[in-house]
Amino acid sequence: DAGVIQSPRHEVTEMGQEVTLRCKLISGHNSLFWYRQTMMRGLELLIYFNNNVPIDDSGMPEDRFSAKMPNASFSTLKIQPSEPRDSAVYFCASSQGVGANYGYTFGSGTRLTVV
Amino acid sequence: GQNIDQPTEMTATEGAIVQINCTYQTSGFNGLFWYQQHAGEAPTFLSYNVLDGLEEKGRFSSFLSRSKGYSYLLLKELQMKDSASYLCAASNQAGTALIFGKGTTLSVSS
Numbered sequence A: 001d002a003g004v005i006q007s008p009r010h011e012v013t014e015m016g017q018e019v020t021l022r023c024k025l026i027s028g029h030n031s032l033f034w035y036r037q038t039m040m041r042g043l044e045l046l047i048y049f050n051n052n053v054p055i056d057d058s059g060m061p062e063d064r065f066s067a068k069m070p071n072a073s074f075s076t077l078k079i080q081p082s083e084p085r086d087s088a089v090y091f092c093a094s095s096q097g098v099g100a101n102y103g104y105t106f107g108s109g110t111r112l113t114v115v
Numbered sequence B: 001g002q003n004i005d006q007p008t009e010m011t012a013t014e015g016a017i018v019q020i021n022c023t024y025q026t027s028g029f030n031g032l033f034w035y036q037q038h039a040g041e042a043p044t045f046l047s048y049n050v051l052d053g054l055e056e057k058g059r060f061s062s063f064l065s066r067s068k069g070y071s072y073l074l075l076k077e078l079q080m081k082d083s084a085s086y087l088c089a090a091s092n093q094a095g096t097a098l099i100f101g102k103g104t105t106l107s108v109s110s
Helices: none
Strands: A005-007 A010-013 A019-024 A031-038 A042-050 A053-056 A065-071 A074-079 A088-095 A110-114 B003-005 B009-013 B018-025 B032-037 B044-049 B053-057 B060-065 B070-075 B084-091 B098-100 B104-109
Touching (some): A005 A088, A010 A019, A019 A110, A031 A074, A042 A065, A042 A074, A042 B098, A053 A065, A074 A088, B003 B084, B018 B032, B018 B104, B032 B060, B044 B060, B044 B070
Parallel strands (some): A010 A110
Antiparallel strands (some): A005 A019, A031 A042, A031 A088, A042 A053, A065 A074, B003 B018, B032 B044, B032 B084, B060 B070
């Protein structure tokens, strides 16, 4: 089992550019969660999906952020246009169900720096 | 609303025992998780409590009191490799996703 795979591991981009983060779920998992981690705010839930359907996107900070799950094993998080305050580590996690009693497996994260 | 509180930092020495406390307020409680996160790495699952009481797993134990909205993680026989951030997490209001505390950074010295 390769685990949750995120790409890229590091991304440095200029303000105003579009950024796309990618995540591949563990085979057999049907729930996908995107989190953002900063020193100030800790690990924040952005959006999550169950069976490819977005369940709650209330954590998405602004309309500049969007997420998709085009199939059962893959998701993208897009920021357009990016701003310096978006700099953070973005994690995706997958689980076997949407209920919070399932443990999450996290990917290695994407460290985003917007200059 | 949801609120999860835990101390920001703790220090301890090798071989000692340390207890990391967590208080939570959430209306959709489905259990309490603890995750460990080493610097620059992803969080990894440590423990899950859904019923009151103590769950023991090797050197690590986790306790839950649902009536008090309180949990703790107990680490025994501390080792240098236990230096990490420990994240407390509880379910959101809908009971469908985990909300994390800001984490407690534990530093173990020799």
